[in-house]
Amino acid sequence: MPSISDIRPTRLEYIRTKKRILIARKGLKLLKLKRQALILEFFNTSKTAAALRENLQTELIKGYESIRMAEILAGSMRLENESMKLPMMGKLNVKSKSIMGVHIPKLEGGQNKVYEEYLLELPASINEAISSFNRIHKIVLDVAEKETALRKLLHEIERTKRKSNAIENVFIPRLVDAVRFITFRLEEIERDTFIMLKTVKRKMGEREMQELREVEPELNV
Template identity: 85%
Template sequence: MSAISNIRPTRLEYIRTKKRILIAKKGLKLLKLKRQALILEFFNTSRTAAALRESLQNELKKGYESIKLAEMLAGAMRLENESMKLPMMSNLHVSSKSIMGVHIPKLKGGQTEIYDEYLLELPTSITEAIATFNRIHKIVLDIAEKETALRKLLYEIERTKRKSNAIENVFVPRLMAAVKFITFRLDEMERDTFIMLKTVKRKMGEREQETLKEVGI
């Protein structure tokens, strides 16, 4: 109430406050649209992440089976020796894309780069195992990307909700109360001015009558 009482009850302040209410309501509408879009993106990303986790389970089974098969066909010693010769993984590149102002990470690389000449020297069972675990590595990166995106989207959804609630339940009602206060004070001032004018007019009439009596009219 003290904050309202400090508002200047003027026509200009009334116009400014009404404009602020319009702007706040437009901003609230945009925030709600943004939140709906973020929620939609969150569920789409969540479905993709779930599909990737299922795919990872299937690929892991294939990967362990391929290792067992390579060990059976090529021998444990050959398999271990070839694993020591595998080149280092390529550098992992991290970029980002923006979804409704939320920066979502994009992961690329980080896989074992194997040249065709080297693959030709390996038994098929070992090349199959390498290819399977390369796919597994790619899926793990994709899952990490999606899980990070989900956390960021959820944080932004909550932040947008808090902002929209603050505008809808605090800011706009406060401005509405200010408009009501200004309107009340302006009406009060208008009534006071009207009464004052009537009083002045009455007194002027009385003086005019007294003046007429004095001059004998």
């Protein structure tokens, strides 16, 4: 935005600056609404993430307990052999969803596909261990998704706050100062023009009176 000294004090510039103030105030209102929505989404996601972390802690305890029981019931050698036969984790697909313009990753897949026929051949204790760690893997992905969303939302909240502060505390005050300057200069120009017109009118009146004085002797003759 140009400095005050570079602003042209015209009616057109006055109208244009007033419109910019209206647009800036509307934009500021939208930014504040966006920030409020982002903060609400941040707290909701934070609650979900906290619940997931708590659930993860519980499932980890169950998972390690299932491994211990499998070692006791099926033997550590059998458990190790069966773990080597498990297929690799499936491909993890990273998609994206938008929350108030913030792109949040959506994690899908990543589970190992264990065939039911194979599971039927395994002891129940090993089956339980596999199921338990599949649940843990899913929760870990969910936690990673929510933690990433929290970081992105927090970054966008801070960015929106900086933009709204700049508009509210810098941009709009400068525009308001520009309107005051233009108004002052227009009033000053109007006063100068009024004085000039009065001076011209007075001089014209004096000239007419002088011409009348010069013409009167001739008329009397």
